[in-house]
Amino acid sequence: MTLLMESQTVEQQAINAKEAAKTLKMLPTKDKNDALIILADELDDHISFILEENKKDLEKGKEKGYDKAYMDRLTLTEDRIKDFADGLRNLVGLEDPSGTILESWELENGLQAEKVAVPLGVIGMIYEARPNVTADAAGLALKSGNAIVLKGGSSALHSNQAIVKVLHGGLAKTSIPEDAIQFISSTDRKAAQELFTMEEHIDVLIPRGGGALINAVVENATVPVLETGVGNCHIYIDEFADPDKALSIAVNAKTDRPAVCNAAETLIIHENWMAEHHDKLNAALKQHHIQAYGDDAALKYIDGAFPASESDWAEEYLSLDIAVKTAANLEEAVRHIDKYGTKHSEAIITEHSETADQFLNEVDAAAVYHNASTRFTDGSALGFGAEIGISTQKLHARGPMGLPALTTTKLKLKGNGQIR
Incomplete structure (x- = not known):
């Protein structure tokens, strides 16, 4: 399979997507589901082609000295x-939100009103080194009736182009226009800046990546932004935490996939729990090769820990490093989370139900947990299917954004000559 991406201006690609969206929003669910099955089969049929293109990105990544976490996000197998x-096939089994009647009522004058979920229109997706986002975002957009303009990072250019090429090949066999998926192949920053300011063609921007990318989009975009956030996630081990449960959860949240946004980056440990169970903590950190950066109290108990600087409390390590803060009580733990958290995912480990409820109610985050790993903040894990990102803002959508988050609402009103 050859890789030939057409060269068009960003504006023309956005215009093409907008035109395709007009067709897409009118398609029945069956047509969209049939297309998703075809796209999934196309991906399976062209694995070797995608892997060959991915090798080119990995070779460049090695030349540029990308760290282990970054290379892991970039690597396809x-x-x-x-x-x-x-993931595309799983979307078939999920309810299509487009066209769902959310509310209906009748006015005193007989006017019939319905609030209906409708597609956003054209989504602009800006993301970094995760080629899987290309397929996930495209699938979610199509199922919810939206066209999408993708702008991936230059580090994954070959991988993303290959995936889009395969998806276009699949769309050619469906009733969905190929223009419903656009990929901006230009690595010029001006291309992204153009996308930021095309409110006449793009209905919403979704950035997905590190803090620098997200901030750049939020600060420069005139198109409305559905903001996804970085994950400086905390686990608070309370005085009344079961030690085995606490360490099992903390290790999972840190080591299962350290380079993802729902991995734990800071442990806050009650000083009494630390004094009693530090030997078990040390054994767990050593066994899983976790490097701790602690405050003064933590340094007294944790073998081989480095002193934590102010930046460590705010760091999204995306590695096997973790910050460790000791706290005298729940209130101190919550204050620390309020100051350094990114409103993503926060957890408390305790056998004291009142303390747990206080934590769940007080902490401001998209997801809060009692006695469970933060790694569950994920669209698939929570039963939403694939996700387009995890929103840490409070407007329109919050938390893992699945299909319903990619719709807005329209009022449909039917009358019989009513005037006001």
């Missing part, structure tokens, strides 16, 4: 490609 192909 046969299993990973099959996973995001299966």
Whole structure:
């Protein structure tokens, strides 16, 4: 399969997507589901082609000295490609939000009113080194009736182009226009800046990546932004936490996939729990090769810990590093989270139900947990299907954004000559 991406201006691509969106929003669910199955099959059929293109990105990544976490996000394998192909198939079984009647009522004058979910229109997706986002975002957009303009990072250019090429090949076999998926191949920053300011063609921007990318979009965009956030996630181990449960959860949240946004980056540990159970904590950190950066109290108990600087409390490590803060009580733990948290995912480990409820009610985050790992803040894990990102803002959508988050509402009003 050859890779030939057409050269068009960003504006023309956005215009093409807008035109395709007019067709897409009118398609029945069956047509969209049939298309998703075809796209998934196309991905499975072209795994070798995608992997060959991914190798080019990995070679450049090694030349540029990308760190281990970044290379992991960039790397595709046969299993990973099959996973995001299966992600498209999973969307078929999810309810299509477009056209759903959310509310209905009748006015005193007989006017019939319905509030209906409708597609956003054209989504602009800006993301960094995760090629899987290309397939996930495209699938979610199509299922919810939206066209999408994708702008991936230059580090994954070959991988993203290959995936889009395969998806276009699949769309050619469906009733969905190929223009419903656009990919901006230009690595010029001006291309992204153009996308930021095309409110006449783009209905919403969704940035997904590190803090620098997200801030750049939020600060420069005139198109409305559905903001996804970085994950400086905390786990507070309370005085009444079961030690085995606490360490099992903390280790999972840190090590299962350290380079993702729902991984734990800071442990806050009650000083009494630390004094009693630090030997078990040390054994767990050593066994899983976790490097701790602690405050003065933590340094007394944790073997090999480095002193934490102010930046450590705000750091999204995306690695096997973790900050450790000791706290005298719940209130101190919550104050620390309020100051340094990113409103993503926060957890408390305790056998004291009143303390747990206080934590769940007081902490301001998209997801709060009692006695469970933060790694569950994920669209698939929570049963939403694939997600387009995790929103840490409070407007329109919050938390993992699945299909319903990619719709807005329209009022449909039917009368019989009523005037006001």
